[in-house]
Amino acid sequence: MGNRTTMKGTESKEKLIRLFLLATALSAISILALISVFIFTEGLPIMFRHGFKKFLFSLDWYPTEGHFGLLPMIIGSLMVTVGAMIIGVPLGLAGAIYLTQFSSKKVRMVVKPMIELLAGIPSVVYGFIGVVILVPFVRENFGGPGFSVLTASIILGIMILPTILSISIDSLMALPPAYREGSIALGATEWQTTRMVLLPAARSGIIASIILGMGRAVGETMAVIMIAGNATSLPRTILDPVRTLTSNIALEMGYASGEHRQALFATGVILFIIIMVLNTVANLTSRKMSR
Amino acid sequence: MIAIEVNKLSVFYGQFQALKDVSMKINKQKITALIGPSGCGKTTFLRCLNRMNDLIDEARIVGEVIIDGVDIYREDIDLLELRRRVGMVFQRPNPFPLSIEANILYGLKVHGINDRKLMEERLVRSLEAVQLWDELKDHLRKNALSLSLEQQQRLCLARVLAVEPEILLMDEPCSALDPIATARIEELMFDLKKQYTIVIVTHNMQQAARVSDFTGYFLLGELIEFGETEQIFTAPADRRTEEYITGRYG
Ligand SMILES: Nc1ncnc2c1ncn2[C@@H]1O[C@H](COP(=O)(O)OP(=O)(O)OP(=O)(O)O)[C@@H](O)[C@H]1O
Ligand SMILES: [Mg+2]
Numbered sequence: 001m002g003n004r005t006t007m008k009g010t011e012s013k014e015k016l017i018r019l020f021l022l023a024t025a026l027s028a029i030s031i032l033a034l035i036s037v038f039i040f041t042e043g044l045p046i047m048f049r050h051g052f053k054k055f056l057f058s059l060d061w062y063p064t065e066g067h068f069g070l071l072p073m074i075i076g077s078l079m080v081t082v083g084a085m086i087i088g089v090p091l092g093l094a095g096a097i098y099l100t101q102f103s104s105k106k107v108r109m110v111v112k113p114m115i116e117l118l119a120g121i122p123s124v125v126y127g128f129i130g131v132v133i134l135v136p137f138v139r140e141n142f143g144g145p146g147f148s149v150l151t152a153s154i155i156l157g158i159m160i161l162p163t164i165l166s167i168s169i170d171s172l173m174a175l176p177p178a179y180r181e182g183s184i185a186l187g188a189t190e191w192q193t194t195r196m197v198l199l200p201a202a203r204s205g206i207i208a209s210i211i212l213g214m215g216r217a218v219g220e221t222m223a224v225i226m227i228a229g230n231a232t233s234l235p236r237t238i239l240d241p242v243r244t245l246t247s248n249i250a251l252e253m254g255y256a257s258g259e260h261r262q263a264l265f266a267t268g269v270i271l272f273i274i275i276m277v278l279n280t281v282a283n284l285t286s287r288k289m290s291r
Numbered sequence: 292m293i294a295i296e297v298n299k300l301s302v303f304y305g306q307f308q309a310l311k312d313v314s315m316k317i318n319k320q321k322i323t324a325l326i327g328p329s330g331c332g333k334t335t336f337l338r339c340l341n342r343m344n345d346l347i348d349e350a351r352i353v354g355e356v357i358i359d360g361v362d363i364y365r366e367d368i369d370l371l372e373l374r375r376r377v378g379m380v381f382q383r384p385n386p387f388p389l390s391i392e393a394n395i396l397y398g399l400k401v402h403g404i405n406d407r408k409l410m411e412e413r414l415v416r417s418l419e420a421v422q423l424w425d426e427l428k429d430h431l432r433k434n435a436l437s438l439s440l441e442q443q444q445r446l447c448l449a450r451v452l453a454v455e456p457e458i459l460l461m462d463e464p465c466s467a468l469d470p471i472a473t474a475r476i477e478e479l480m481f482d483l484k485k486q487y488t489i490v491i492v493t494h495n496m497q498q499a500a501r502v503s504d505f506t507g508y509f510l511l512g513e514l515i516e517f518g519e520t521e522q523i524f525t526a527p528a529d530r531r532t533e534e535y536i537t538g539r540y541g
Contacts (some may be wrong), residue, residue, distance in 0.1 A: 104348075113301035121538055182447070185381075185452060187374035188401040196397065201388045 039272060043265030055266055061232040063252065063260040070270060072234045076149075076242040077218060077274065079235065080228065084160055084217040089210055091157070092164030094127065096206075099165075101194050112169060119162035127226030130155040135227055139227040147229030152242065155223055160213035170207025172198060172207020203215030211282040218275055221246040245271045292319035294458055300354035301345065302335050309335045311512045312354075322480060322489045324499035324520065327509030328535070331342060333492040336509070337460050340490065340513035341377040342370060358458070375402055378451030382463040383400050384443035385449070386435035391427055394435045394446055417453040421445040421479060431507040441472035445479070452483075459483065461491040465498065496536055499538070500524050508532045 033194060047055050050068060058069025095115075099108045130151060139146030175198055183193040199206070221244075229241020243251075249264050249271075256264055295317040302310040312331045317323050325333045335344065342363060344350045355362045363373055363491055364481060375398070386394050395414050404410065409479060414431075418424040421443050427433075435446055451459065461480075465473040473495075480489060480502050493499050507517040508529075516523060516532045527533040 131329075176385070178381060178383060181343065181346070182381065182385040182387065182450075183397070183401075184346060185341060185379040186376055186398040186401060186451065187371040188397075189371065192401045196400070197387050285353060 036272065039265060039268045042262060043267075043269040046259060046262040047266050047269065057271070059234055061248075063256065063263050066259065068259075068263040068266065070245070070248075070267060072232055073243050073245045073248045073267065074270060074274075075234060077244040077246070077271070078229075079149050079238070079242060079243055080156060080224065081214060081217045083149060083238070084156035085210070085214060086155060087157025088160040088164055088213055088217070092161050092209070092213070093160075093168060094204070095165050096168035096172060097194055097199075099167055101190060101198070114165065115162050115165050118158075119166070123159065123220060123223040124226070126155050126159055127223035130223060130227035138239070144237070145229060145241060147227060147241045149228070149235050149238040149240065149242045150230040152224050152244075153238070155227055156217045156220055159220060159223065160216050163213045163216055164209045167209030168202070168206050171202040172208070175201050176207070207282065211279060214271045214278060214282070215275065216267055218271070218278065219246060221250050225250060245274070293317065294319040294358070296355075296357040297339075297382065297488075298350070298357065300336070300339060300356065302303065302332070302339060302353075303351040304347070305349045309512050312464050313509075313512075313514045315507060315514060315517055317488065319488050320484060320486070321504040322484055322491060322502050323505040324503035324523075325490065325492045325507050325508065325509060326494070326499050326519060326535070328517075330495075331509040332512045333509055334462055337377075337379075337462055337490060337492055339381055340458070340460055341374050343374075343379065345370070350528050353463040369532065371402070375454045377455050377458045377460060378454065378456035379460045380444070380447050380462070380464050381449060383467050384440055386438070386443050386446050388434065390432045391435050391438070392431040394450050395453050398450060402454060403492050413453045413537070417449040421449040422475075423449060441468050441475070444472075444476065448479075456487065458488045458490070461489065463492050463494060466494065473498070496538075508535060510535070 008094045020048055023089050046068070048067075055068055055070050056074070057071055058067065059071050060067040060069040061072065091132075099111060103111075134151050134154060135146035137146075138144070138148060142150065169194070179197050179201055182241055183197045186189075188196070224244050228244065228247065230243045231241040232243055232248075235242045243269050248267050253264055293316050295315075297315045297317070300310055300313045301308060313332075313336060325336065327333055328390060338344045339356060340363075341350060344352060354364075356364060358373075358377070361368065373425060386399065389397070392414060396410055397418055399405070399410055399413060404413075415424060418427060423442060426442070427438075435443065444467070448459075448464075457527060465476050468476065476497065481493070483489060491499075491503065503520045505518065506520045506523040508523065508531075509517045509526075510531055516527060516529045518528075522528075524536055525530065529538065
């Protein structure tokens with residue numbers, strides 16, 4: 001009898017725990033839902049009123065005069081993100097491969113925490129370094145105003161490096177040593193082992209690191225505002241100044257009102273959709289590749 | 292015919308000496324079993340024969356291992372070719388997380404063989420040699436990790452056979468398998484003996500008695516006794532060997 005009541009006790013306790021976990025999971029989802037609903041209800045009406053086409057494909061951004069063309073910012077965000085990936089992904093992967101496969105344990109123990117420290121530096125500091133060192137460097141060596149797609153790409157590339165490096169390192173280190181041993185025992189070189197066995201085996205982690213890095217590059221605001229120049233015209237070369245979607249919101253939200261304010265929410269809607277598309281594409285490719 | 296001649300081989304892990312002056316002559320196309328209690332240096336010895344101990348930074352190796360008249364610890368030895376000729380199967384099956392086909396073809400690729408016809412031929416032949424071909428010929432694209440443990444271990448063996456080695460090193464190849472799978476792998480070893488020199492580490496005394504032609508007994512890094520399996524198991528020369536095989540060890 002006593003036995004049965006304690007059984008019942010643990011049962012109801014488990015039910016409670018399950019309910020609690022369900023609630024936390026739901027709250028995460030509902031926060032996401034709330035944010036989306038908020039952004040979309042604020043941003044969508046104006047897009048309907050002026051037409052999606054205008055928002056997406058017009059080059060003119062004169063918000064106080066009722067022109068809300070976001071194309072330069074959309075292109076700007078894409079250029080800067082692609083640039084950051086071109087710089088950050090090869091460097092990050094090369095670093096991860098070197099540190100996990102070819103360096104001594106001692107080097108790894110010193111370098112990895114240092115890389116992770118990089119991730120903790122506030123983005124305004126990256127922006128500051130960009131303004132003081134990189135902007136004049138680009139201006140003097142490549143021409144243009146220095147505040148440019150190139151400058152922003154380099155700084156963003158460095159900013160996403162810790163993300164890509166540390167997650168890639170973790171996923172390579174998590175592989176069973178037996179993979180490496182099996183490969184070496186067949187007469188493979190270290191490099192063949194890395195390229196043909198370990199990288200494919202750690203693929204999902206590596207792709208995850210790239211997605212997270214990309215997310216950071218798309219969403220980064222402060223550093224980009226400081227070094228990208230923020231012009232609302234379409235950049236013709238990578239030496240031209242550029243404004244990203246995030247910068248657009250951050251720069252103008254302080255004083256915008258009325259339709260202008262709604263147009264900034266519309267910018268948010270587009271940003272939201274771009275990030276969703278990027279994530280979905282990345283997820284799909286990683287799922288396809290792991291099959 | 293001698294396949295491997297080991298002369299005064301010692302191995303140190305830092306300060307610790309794991310193998311002490313081991314000498315042994317391993318016969319061609321015979322099965323040589325290495326037995327002994329845990330930690331006595333069997334794996335260490337085996338890994339010296341294809342220089343896998345090179346991967347361990349703190350390991351230091353003294354002595355000679357002569358294969359085909361050449362000391363494999365000489366400076367100018369072609370390590371990759373050595374490891375092709377001296378294949379290794381591990382205690383836990385370790386197929387790569389790739390397709391069955393990719394697992395088999397991997398060794399060929401790393402040794403620069405990319406002739407389609409030859410690859411096809413080796414794929415079939417090595418899977419046939421481990422009796423997996425009929426079971427798997429329609430599932431070659433399946434991930435190797437989806438196979439049963441026994442199939443995985445056979446696949447690992449096939450992966451080694453695909454690069455046409457001369458010597459097979461097996462470190463407790465059946466320890467992760469059930470008795471029926473073990474018996475089948477043992478049968479396979481009899482088959483393979485016709486073509487390959489096999490060195491097998493085992494904890495299983497019956498297995499050593501069943502499959503091997505020669506047996507070596509290790510204790511605390513020393514090779515206590517080495518000889519024909521029948522002699523070792525029926526009339527061991529050393530008292531310590533007798534204690535171990537009769538189960539009175541420790
Ligand atoms: N990488 C290493 N670093 C330091 N010591 C090691 C290393 N590998 C093995 N040893 C030590 O060397 C000794 C022999 O180990 P080895 O693995 O060769 O034994 P074994 O006979 O294969 O044992 P088992 O039957 O448990 O597999 C053990 O005392 C072990 O602790
Ligand atoms: Mg062992």
